[in-house]
Amino acid sequence: MDKEKIKILILDDEPIVTKRLKPALEKKGYEVETFTQSSSALKRIQEERFDIVITDLKMEGLSGMEFLEKVKEKWPQTEVIVITGFATMETAKESFKKGVFDFLAKPFKLGEIIDIVAKAVDHLKGKEASK
């Protein structure tokens, strides 16, 4: 799997979060699409497979938890990373059961999410190799 082709979808209802993450991950050579509404992100997920999905938990409409379930249902191979406010960290830990790759409390450093994404990429490569 070539790094250049890794595709990432980011869903967070706070535009500042997607605005920050997109250029930072693009700078690392990933292909990034961002959404601030879960409905449109869900639609996109139905159309196409993303290697990595980064989502917030607490959002209007469809919750992040439901969103990640849908993602995993449709694309079991996709790695999901949860980013969420400190207050909802406990809930986030629960999401491990649902096959989440890792989670991160907001506010976080860009370096931290970049590291987790890199680990997720390694994990994906590992899975690919063992096929």
Place this chain on the structure above:
Amino acid sequence: MVNLKHIFKKILGKGGTDEGRPFSYLFQVFQQILTLNNKILDKIAEANEKLGGEYVFDIRFIEQFVESISKDVQQLIFSMNEMVPGRYEGLFEAYKAIELDIQAIMAGQYIGAKTHVLHFDDVEKGDEDSIGPKNASLCLLKKELSLNIPEGFAITFYAYKDFLSQNGLEEKIHEIMNEWEKGRYSTKEASRMIQSEILSSPIPSNLKHSISDALAILRKKIGKHSLLAVRSSAWGEDSEHSFAGLYDSVVGVNDNGIYDAYKKVIASTFHSKVMEYRRQIGFKEDEILMAVGCEQLIEPEVSGIIYTLNPNEPSCENMIINSTWGLGGILVSGKTTGDMFFINRESREIVGLEIAWKEKKKVIKRDGSFEYVEVEDNRKEIPSLSKEQIKRLAKTAVTIERFFKKPQDIEFAIDKSGEIIILQSRPLKIREKIKTSQLDITHLDKRYQILIKNSGHTAQEGVGIGPVYICAGDHVLDDFPTGAIAVAKYASPRLARIVPRASGIITEIGSVAGHLATICREYGLPAVFNVKNAIEILEDQGQITLDATEKTVYKGKVKELFYYTLSQEPIEESYEYRLLRRILRKIEPLNLVDPNSPKFRPETCKTFHDITRFVHEKAVEAIIDLHYEGIDHSQSISARMKWDIPLDLVVIDIGGGLDEESLKVGVARPEDVLSIPMQGLMQGLRCPGAWDNDPMSVDVSSFMSSLTRTFSAEHADPKMVGQNLAVLSKHYVNLSLRLGYHFTMVDSYVSQNVIENYIYFRFFGGVTDLKRRSRRAKLISDILSFYDFRVETRGDLVVARLKRFGQEDTLRRLYLVGILIGFTRQLDVLMVSDEHVSQFAKKIIELMEGENGQREDKNFDS
């Protein structure tokens, strides 16, 4: 020596302690205050860290931060009230006022200075909230970079609001806007109605007075005859929104005309085009605010515009200067294209020029009207700028660009004496012009030599390019070249003064929550701390590129990174960043520095930090009161030190600071002291040599000078005079000393937890004349800054702060403070010349380094 103890009658002050409340309970409350104090300062530092660009945070973080810090401050005030019930009720009022302001800021409302005018010379960072970003950034060029700008003053947003409300216009405007929103009025109709309401309303008399007073002060600087220019400076008129050119300016105004000009400019807030534009970008009604700048109108020989990077061909690395004779308006009007000079940004050589035929120039007549007159024959086809002027302009332009950290669009004038005067500077729109081919930042390691890779901690993100300048050894900070990258051992607060001129900072040691980091973030200066061996690696590298985001340093100039940064939307302009910045202005600054100042009162607390400082001081005072007024006789809380130095000291233990046995007998030996910070101080106090310079016999005039001094708050309390006290716990010390005629206070917390550690040091007073006292203040401040304290001096008052150093490093600095206390108590008597200052400084540093010297940059470059 005269003992003031005998001079003052001992009067018992009214303590606020209730009878019957045991010491142990009050000590507990005091400990609570200390804990809250640390917690609050810590939260402030952490919030400030979020502005460095490394963090991703959203509005919920800001909401949580505000909520939690506000709760802590409230709790702090309650605890204070618990210690001394009812004594500082003003704190509740101060808290409420700050809290209201913060809520208003959160709701997107403006909170500026509540004053009608602000003189350009008094403008500080953050005042864009009062006078608009356009006014504010011009003023900063003078304040921070010492560039010439027109003399003038700003009429604030507050004045605008006052004008509207005194004339009952707020409701009227609101109604018209409502009807317009509903489509009942066209934009043109609404615009005309609002503008005519403004223009037909009188300027309220108090506002008129404020303006005429300001004008009188301005006239003293610029003389009677100069004409004035009245320019707009609206809220939000920054780089993000392009209101440029949409508002009115009135140029060529005399004193009588200024009032109508003011109304004309504020009426232009409601030009139909602006109303449409605001609706389009979703501006709220309470965000519509207009300040104006009233400035001296410069009558220029030459004027023009500089683009610090050619917006049409950014990759050519050229700047453009466009100039013509007379006033610059002619360039905009299209009556002449003016001369064009293309200058290489680096070498500052002229690489291209197009000299225009300049038939006419625009000049202003005495009555304020304009006229196009014919240019003298011999000047029509010669360049309007000399080579020397071009060089100077280019240098100035680069300095301004470095200061604002992005390419600029600068308006300038050159007056009859040849001085360059900057009229305006704003960010150049360049983002869209950069080709993607210039932005390839992959595999930079194959194209450039990497000197440092992923090392240290980012204090402020960004990319800086410039020559290395080592801030140690023989290099003094005064010689710091504009645009260089500072490389230093410690992230010392003394580096703060080079921040406006630097391209980047790299240090081997330092906290990203410290003072220097805060300053770097305030100025957006790329900075990385804790980079191993930075000095050794970078010493002879010349030009380097610092990518603070990646914590990486390249040899030479990495153009790709420069363009990449330009192509990105600047994160510090996003709403959340601006909001947090504005909120922190109500929380972070410390205005209450001098406890002897009449301003050291609850009512003058302007920020949460002020409240925290105030409560801390007063809580210590309350503990000392307890010692004197002790009502709880069942418990002994103090002991007298028995040691080998001439210092009579009573220590009060509030928990774990002293061996219990010593409390019972009322005498404590050094080994009985369990307080960690007190141990550090004691080592310094007992350092051999520190007390060697015997108290000098005071000459008669010095002594008279001491008697005529007014003793103020800190030592006015008779029970304090002559008594040296320390309040101790295991991790805390507060030491207040009166030695000779000097008053010293040390307050420190030291534990394994780095973020809790701090030293607060205060020193003032002395026997001799103010000059010698100031010399001594300078000595102390020089030494403390050298050892990384953040120092403020006012006359002979020195306040020094140090935060977040490890336990060892903090103790080492307490050791220094101990030495200083012993060594300097009589120094002002000796300090007859300025040379003495550096001699003594050397001596103290020898004492420091002789004991446990680790400092490498021993050259004392204060």
